[in-house]
Amino acid sequence: MSVLTPRRPAAQDAAATPPAAPTRRDVRPTAASSRPGRRQRPHVASYLTMVLATVVLGAPLIWMLLASLKTSQELYQFPVQWLPGAPGLDNYAQAADTVPLGRLLLNSVGLTVVGAGLKVVLGLTCAYALVFLEIPFKKLVFGLVIATLMIPPQVTIIPNYTLVADLGWLNTYQGILVPGLASAFGTFLFRQHFLTLPGSILEAAELDGAGHWRKLWRFVVPMSTPTIAAVTLVSVVTEWNDYLWPFLVIDRADKMTLPIGLTLLQNIDGLTNWGVLLAATVVVTLPILVVFLVLQRRLVAGLTAGAVTG
Amino acid sequence: MTSADVLAPPPAAAPSGAPRRPGALQTRKRRSALLWFLLLAGPNVALLLVFVYRPLIQSFYLSTLQWNLGSPVARSIGLGNYVELFTSRNFTQVVTTTVVFTVATVGGAMLLGLGLAVLLNQKLRGRGFARTVAFAPYVLSGFAVGILWLFIFDPRYGLMREVLSWVGASSPQWYTQRPWPLVMVIVVYLWKNLGYVALIYLAGLQSVPQDLKDAAALDGASSFRTLRSIILPLLTPTSFFLLVTMMLASLQSFDIIKAMTQGGPLGSTTTLMYSVYQESFVNGRAGYASAVATVLFLVLLAVTAVQMRFVQRKVHYA
Numbered sequence: 015m016s017v018l019t020p021r022r023p024a025a026q027d028a029a030a031t032p033p034a035a036p037t038r039r040d041v042r043p044t045a046a047s048s049r050p051g052r053r054q055r056p057h058v059a060s061y062l063t064m065v066l067a068t069v070v071l072g073a074p075l076i077w078m079l080l081a082s083l084k085t086s087q088e089l090y091q092f093p094v095q096w097l098p099g100a101p102g103l104d105n106y107a108q109a110a111d112t113v114p115l116g117r118l119l120l121n122s123v124g125l126t127v128v129g130a131g132l133k134v135v136l137g138l139t140c141a142y143a144l145v146f147l148e149i150p151f152k153k154l155v156f157g158l159v160i161a162t163l164m165i166p167p168q169v170t171i172i173p174n175y176t177l178v179a180d181l182g183w184l185n186t187y188q189g190i191l192v193p194g195l196a197s198a199f200g201t202f203l204f205r206q207h208f209l210t211l212p213g214s215i216l217e218a219a220e221l222d223g224a225g226h227w228r229k230l231w232r233f234v235v236p237m238s239t240p241t242i243a244a245v246t247l248v249s250v251v252t253e254w255n256d257y258l259w260p261f262l263v264i265d266r267a268d269k270m271t272l273p274i275g276l277t278l279l280q281n282i283d284g285l286t287n288w289g290v291l292l293a294a295t296v297v298v299t300l301p302i303l304v305v306f307l308v309l310q311r312r313l314v315a316g317l318t319a320g321a322v323t324g
Numbered sequence: 325m326t327s328a329d330v331l332a333p334p335p336a337a338a339p340s341g342a343p344r345r346p347g348a349l350q351t352r353k354r355r356s357a358l359l360w361f362l363l364l365a366g367p368n369v370a371l372l373l374v375f376v377y378r379p380l381i382q383s384f385y386l387s388t389l390q391w392n393l394g395s396p397v398a399r400s401i402g403l404g405n406y407v408e409l410f411t412s413r414n415f416t417q418v419v420t421t422t423v424v425f426t427v428a429t430v431g432g433a434m435l436l437g438l439g440l441a442v443l444l445n446q447k448l449r450g451r452g453f454a455r456t457v458a459f460a461p462y463v464l465s466g467f468a469v470g471i472l473w474l475f476i477f478d479p480r481y482g483l484m485r486e487v488l489s490w491v492g493a494s495s496p497q498w499y500t501q502r503p504w505p506l507v508m509v510i511v512v513y514l515w516k517n518l519g520y521v522a523l524i525y526l527a528g529l530q531s532v533p534q535d536l537k538d539a540a541a542l543d544g545a546s547s548f549r550t551l552r553s554i555i556l557p558l559l560t561p562t563s564f565f566l567l568v569t570m571m572l573a574s575l576q577s578f579d580i581i582k583a584m585t586q587g588g589p590l591g592s593t594t595t596l597m598y599s600v601y602q603e604s605f606v607n608g609r610a611g612y613a614s615a616v617a618t619v620l621f622l623v624l625l626a627v628t629a630v631q632m633r634f635v636q637r638k639v640h641y642a
Contacts, residue, residue: 060443060446060448061448063443064443064444064448064450064451064454067440067443067454067458068453068454068457068458071458071461071518071519072457072460073483074461074473074515075460075461075472077472077475077476077483078472078475081475091481092480092481093486093489094481094482094485094486136367136371137368139363139364139365139367140364140365140367140368140369142364143360143361143364143365144365147357147361147364148357149354149357149358149361152361155365155369158369158372159368159372162372162376162377164624164625164628165376165377165380165621166572166576166620166621166624167376168576168578168597168600168617168620169379169383169618169620169621170375170376170379170383171379171600171601171617172379172383172386172393172604172610172613172614172617173379173382173383173386174379175393175605176393176610177374177379179394192375193375194375195371195375196368196371196372196375196376197368198372201368226360226364230364254465255463255465255466255467255579257466257578257579257582258579258601261582262605273467273468273579276465276467276471277467277582277583280471280583285474288475288478288481291471291475292471292472295468295471295472298465298467298468299464299465299468299469299472302464302465303460303463303464305463306459306460306463307456310456310459313463314459314523317462317463317520318520318523318524318527
């Protein structure tokens with residue numbers, strides 16, 4: 015699922031230091047204009063292409079939002095009606111009547127927070143042990159952890175499903191959460207970062223009598239906030255959007271996450287009720303979209319620091 | 325690093341009586357480090373062993389069984405599943421679909437992504453906003469995105485029909501008529517991943533030294549020529565990284581297909597990955613599905629192995 019690319023310079027420290035320009039939200043004229051060299055003024059064609067690309071790429075999301083506010087009559091007509099005549103939340107209310115939307119939202123938020131939190135803690139502690147503790151076969155353990163980055167979770171679904179079923183964990187939160195909890199990606203990024211920390215500070219901490227536990231939480235963690243932010247945000251996005259595993263493990267509506275609830279809604283309403291389906295789609299996508307817009311820089315830094323999807 | 329460990333004996337390992345001999349001190353220190361290691365790295369490693377390595381190995385074993393999901397009976401049939409797999413007509417279709425899907429999504433995303441990156445690398449007002457818009461789909465749920473686009477592709481009331489009508493075209497039967505369902509899924513996949521590719525390329529473009537571009541311009545090279553002869557070769561490591569990353573992601577994509585076509589119609593959008601799900605959790609043939617999963621794993625492993633070799637060779641070039 016993820017690719018291990020320790021050599022790619024951009025990947026290496028992207029999480030530790032904000033990468034160059036691509037993640038900036040705004041163009042920074044100072045940084046751009048400080049570059050010497052003559053540059054011709056961008057053509058009108060460039061502007062037109064950019065506007066066109068932005069419209070084409072952005073339109074589906076706007077369309078989703080608009081459609082969720084329309085009535086059935088407005089949705090089921092051609093040529094299309096662009097704006098809702100009287101924007102209303104009827105579709106949302108109807109979606110909430112069909113599936114327990116509030117409960118789904120709560121499940122998604124809870125599982126995302128707990129899942130991402132535990133992933134970060136597991137990654138932090140594991141990386142600390144791998145960097146700051148001297149034990150035999152440490153390299154081997156590191157290899158074991160990192161190699162899992164190359165094992166696609168999809169290959170493991172059948173045996174994991176059997177195990178979770180045997181444990182009686184189908185339709186439980188721990189059934190969704192536990193099998194995906196281990197953090198190879200986080201461990202990798204944290205380790206990369208820990209290796210760059212100044213040893214003198216930690217030695218001073220040791221002389222002051224700090225044990226490993228204190229060294230980890232009082233010294234290493236405060237010096238790692240950008241990496242922690244990046245790993246947390248990537249985990250949040252991954253957990254929130256995770257589909258295949260929760261879809262297999264859960265078939266009771268009250269334990270579903272939002273994307274699985276959307277599947278249920280699709281099965282119930284089919285393609286006969288676009289407004290309701292799209293209202294639920296907004297509920298699935300909007301929270302993560304907001305997270306993205308607010309914390310864009312850190313999130314992008316994490317996502318581009320290694321490829322983590324699905 | 326841990327030479328001063330003994331000054332701070334961790335509470336977990338504090339036997340009574342101070343050690344007298346240096347040897348005992350060493351042993352105690354080592355034991356304490358080991359204990360801390362188990363405490364700190366243990367949970368993560370244990371989870372990986374139980375939920376990644378165990379199922380991986382078990383999956384190989386399951387692929388030699390004739391076994392239905394949830395059934396208490398299993399029959400060992402050696403490589404029977406693989407024989408069936410490689411001789412079935414169905415599998416040929418799955419492989420063809422997977423190849424078409426992968427080539428189209430990876431190739432398309434890289435070409436369009438590079439184009440977008442070159443465009444947004446220019447000093448344009450509002451390019452930050454354009455980047456945000458382009459990247460946004462990448463962070464969204466694939467299943468939700470699939471539903472949204474299903475609405476856009478609706479042959480009767482969809483936005484796509486409207487747009488096509490502007491140029492006088494009528495809407496194809498996106499849901500039912502081959503090859504349109506596959507085209508539809510590919511378009512959505514491209515939309516979702518384009519921003520990511522563009523962003524990685526943008527980072528690559530910004531690391532191209534300005535004086536190289538200036539020198540080319542002084543030599544009278546056109547901007548297309550500069551792109552082709554100077555910038556693209558310098559971007560080779562970036563391109564290769566993206567090629568591998570996108571291939572791995574594309575080969576494993578599931579949620580968009582699940583939302584839009586469920587692998588249909590008539591299996592025309594069933595990729596290897598989708599087939600693993602379908603054989604095991606729809607048809608219940610878990611043994612056979614494990615064989616498909618093993619094939620998928622080997623393909624992914626081959627892609628990764630090629631990348632590792634390339635990365636090692638290209639390290640100085642990058």
